Amino acid sequence: DAGITQSPRHKVTETGTPVTLRCHQTENHRYMYWYRQDPGHGLRLIHYSYGVKDTDKGEVSDGYSVSRSKTEDFLLTLESATSSQTSVYFCAISDIDRDPSGNTIYFGEGSWLTVV
Amino acid sequence: DAKTTQPTSMDCAEGRAANLPCNHSTISGNEYVYWYRQIHSQGPQYIIHGLKNNETNEMASLIITEDRKSSTLILPHATLRDTAVYYCIVRVATYIEAQGGSEKLVFGKGTKLTVNP
Numbered sequence: 068d069a070g071i072t073q074s075p076r077h078k079v080t081e082t083g084t085p086v087t088l089r090c091h092q093t094e095n096h097r098y099m100y101w102y103r104q105d106p107g108h109g110l111r112l113i114h115y116s117y118g119v120k121d122t123d124k125g126e127v128s129d130g131y132s133v134s135r136s137k138t139e140d141f142l143l144t145l146e147s148a149t150s151s152q153t154s155v156y157f158c159a160i161s162d163i164d165r166d167p168s169g170n171t172i173y174f175g176e177g178s179w180l181t182v183v
Numbered sequence: 184d185a186k187t188t189q190p191t192s193m194d195c196a197e198g199r200a201a202n203l204p205c206n207h208s209t210i211s212g213n214e215y216v217y218w219y220r221q222i223h224s225q226g227p228q229y230i231i232h233g234l235k236n237n238e239t240n241e242m243a244s245l246i247i248t249e250d251r252k253s254s255t256l257i258l259p260h261a262t263l264r265d266t267a268v269y270y271c272i273v274r275v276a277t278y279i280e281a282q283g284g285s286e287k288l289v290f291g292k293g294t295k296l297t298v299n300p
Contacts, residue, residue: 109293110227110270157227172217173229175226176225177224
């Protein structure tokens with residue numbers, strides 16, 4: 068296992084409420100990612116981070132924000148949750164500086180979010 | 184970004200070799216081929232990756248054609264626990280000097296492998 072912990076693992080929330088998902092890593096990896104997975108769409112990148120306070124958008128970033136104040140934590144926030152954000156969210160980490168031959172990305176176990 | 188094409192589903196008998204193909208005809212010279220799998224309700228699991236040479240580890244072998252336009256993941260002795268969705272991914276890397284580098288993986292739909300008793 069890659070030392071990635073996601074919390075909460077399961078959450079049900081109401082439309083319009085803010086939600087924050089946390090990803091914590093113990094590997095001291097530089098890069099962290101948030102993906103969502105939906106039937107028929109596979110895994111899609113939401114946001115990623117290449118260092119503390121350095122983040123960038125992925126392909127489905129609308130409605131999401133992220134923050135990374137420490138190397139080990141990457142937070143994903145839904146400011147006002149909508150039903151379309153019901154999904155499984157995966158955090159991932161990598162570190163190209165340590166693995167120049169391939170930069171393997173490792174995934175967490177997922178957070179199941181239901182917006183009702 | 185290089186795209187990959189995989190069959191939607193495949194079946195394999197337990198104990199037999201499972202050969203999962205992937206086409207990546209637009210791959211660039213510095214892009215790696217990665218394989219991941221995802222067992223139901225779990226996070227994607229890294230299997231193997233390669234650039235141009237064939238690779239083998241404790242889980243699988245990766246065969247990349249000489250022109251690098253396709254590859255095959257081989258599970259030598261498939262078990263029921265190998266039933267999963269297998270993703271072939273080409274690494275997309277963009278390097279920004281100021282920040283050092285950024286890295287993304289583009290996932291497709293994958294191949295649903297069912298290992299039958």
